[in-house]
Amino acid sequence: MKIAVLAGDGIGPEVTHEAVRVLEALGLPGLELSEGDVGAAAYRAHGHPLPEATVDLARASDAVLFGAVGDPACDHLERALRPEQAVLGLRTHLTLFANLRPAKAFAGLEELSALRPEIARKIDLLIVRELNGDVYFGDKGHRTLDDGRRQGWDMMAYAEDEVRRIAHLAFRAAQGRGKRLTSVDKANVLETSQLWRDVVIEVAADYPDIALDHMYVDNAAMQLVRAPGAFDVVLTGNLFGDILSDQASMCVGSIGLLASASLGERQTDYGTFGLYEPIHGSAPDIAGQGKANPMAAILSAAMMLRHSFGRETEAARIEAAVARALADGVRGGDLGGSAGTCAIGDAVLERL
Structure with missing residues (x-):
């Protein structure tokens, strides 16, 4: 070992x-x-x-x-x-x-959370974040527009195989927990997220024992505060996962x-x-x-x-x-x- x-x-x-x-x-x-x-x-x-x-x-x-x-x-x-x-x-x-x-609340430490103790004590979730893709690894740069304004740009992208491998891992993790998986995206706005959602649905067919639901990232951020105990496994991309995982840690109370x-x-x-x-x-x-x-x-x-x-x-x-x-x-x-x-x-x- x-x-x-x-x-x-x-x-x-x-x-x-x-x-x-x-x-x-x-x-x-x-x-x-x-x-x-x-x-x-x-x-x-x-x-x-x-x-x-x-x-x-x-x-x-x-x-x-x-x-x-x-x-x-x-x-x-x-x-x-x-x-x-x-x-x-x-x-x-x-x-x-x-x-x-x-992110799991420890008994007796609920008062450390910014949430009410009766909400904080219900936290027991796992965030599965993709690490190698998304806007962090896409092409990026600065340019000057025709009217002279400066512009910074970053490309958000995922290939289906990148989504598929992280989805399989998240579904397997859910099998060892509460058998519930929430996939977080922004498919109502982003084409990257629409592909993400489509591939996750395809992968879900291999895991009929897992209850899958989808949530937009802004709603997920709100629900992590309102009812964090409703989550079991949360699957999401690099950018959204970076933010939500830090939020979840502070819901518990201490990093x-x-x-x-x-x-x-x-x-x-x-x-x-x-x-x-x-x-x-x-x-x-x-x-x-x-x-x-x-x-x-x-x-x-x-x-x-x-x-x-x-x-x-x-x-x-x-x-x-x-x-x-x-x-x-x-x-x-x-x-x-x-x-x-x-x-x-x-x-x-x-x-x-």
Whole structure:
């Protein structure tokens, strides 16, 4: 079980260290952890945020456990050398086309949500976001119109095979949950979205056990606030998914508790290759102070065991240990508590 550990910048090394402690405590046979440089740390050591050696390490692994990248000291660099470009580079090199971001309310933490507690406690959904297409990857540029006005433009596009592969993944995810899937688009306005909807309907024929419905993105944004508990699996494109997944995380109440997985088509001896990371950033303002909450990184490790190694039992154990620690009042600063990074890791290990 070869895992590439790319801790990165800021609080990345601190929270990743706690996730590694949890993995090692499980005593999994054949577990091999190898560290690599990424982000600003890699730029300082190798002159690039994503060195070739790091890409090679990731490719030779069965999964990647990722920390965070980002450093204000690198903001002056040309865009291609900034730490954040390492994330896009890894998605491209490793052909990671699907982002899975679960959002679930933890018992006793409903008051952290901006929503009313009786609404927040019902949140238990999974957003499946396409990562390699849409307006982010389409042709783009600036031009001057005939009348002298400047114009910026970006092309939004999806090919049917790109929609089909992410749809299959989302339907399979729904089979392992509540068997409901909501496909989010803007088919009443965008031709890209009309193709998206048509292909999703075609794929749905292979999954008669899944209840499929469609929702325009503006309505989906409203319903995530009004009745988030009505959602099970949400399938959407790159642009809409970027926005809705962040909205869902704040409906829960804290990004310090939320994990994510980026998956591709590559299969290993154990399962689907993926990159797993907490959704929070590098938080340079608290880096090195032992204040960061490592629970999202620990939960990312649980997702890795589930999706890339088929270790459902161990994944569930980690999630239960985190939930128990929270129920017992172990909270970091992001949750209004005072527990430090190592103390939170210790608490999860004790309950594991």
